[in-house]
Amino acid sequence: MLNPDSVGSTFAGTDSITLSQSEIDAFCAVIGESDTSIAPPTFTIRITLNQFEEILTRPEIGLDWSRLVHGDQKFEIFSPVKSGDQLTCSATIESYRVAAGNEIVSVRSDLQREGQLVISAWSTLVVRA
């Protein structure tokens, strides 16, 4: 069970993540995107979900990642990201409720490049009963 005291808190992720052209190329290849000069709109889920897992499964927060399903996802892209960008990520637990034994957590990730917010992403994660 998620620690309810963590709702409303923001957690810093890994210090800095540098995007490589090869990871953008691989993602583009899967979806058939030929323009690899910038990352496709959903690319940063690669960063965000890892960061959520690392943060939300910390002992003091306590989410059970093994029974997790993805409920919904939204991105707001203020500036697209590309190879060489150095990004930092934070996660904010926006809401938490339990319905029919399922835990429903809404988390926002904010990706920053040189101190500027470039992408916010909202994920609803459901831990099945």
Place this chain on the structure above:
Amino acid sequence: MNEAGTVLEEKVFYLDRALLKRYADASGDQNPIHQNEEFAVSVGLPNVIAHGMLTMALVGKYVSDFAGGSAKVLEFGARFIKPVIVPAGEKVDLTVSATITEGDGDKITVTLSATSAGVKVLGMAKAVVRV
């Protein structure tokens, strides 16, 4: 041409197990429900299912194509309402279409539809693009 009510051309993507493996590697999401049939069935799924985010990435490609490039996609969201089921040795469809619901100056909102084997897989799917 970008008026509210305009229906955009449908596009069909095809998914198979090999694509799921490639997406797992490209996204870092190696959850076995997307690769291992025995495991997927053991946790109550009908078969291996596609990553919801793979479905969304393909719909994102549709949006980028309409917008004239990924750089023009400002917002994109969807709810995962049913899984895309990917049996071994089969190619399953992801059929995507869209309607322009708001055309406001330099921004357009499209409401997206995504089905697989006739079943609606995304709900409340919407994107805002710059024109």
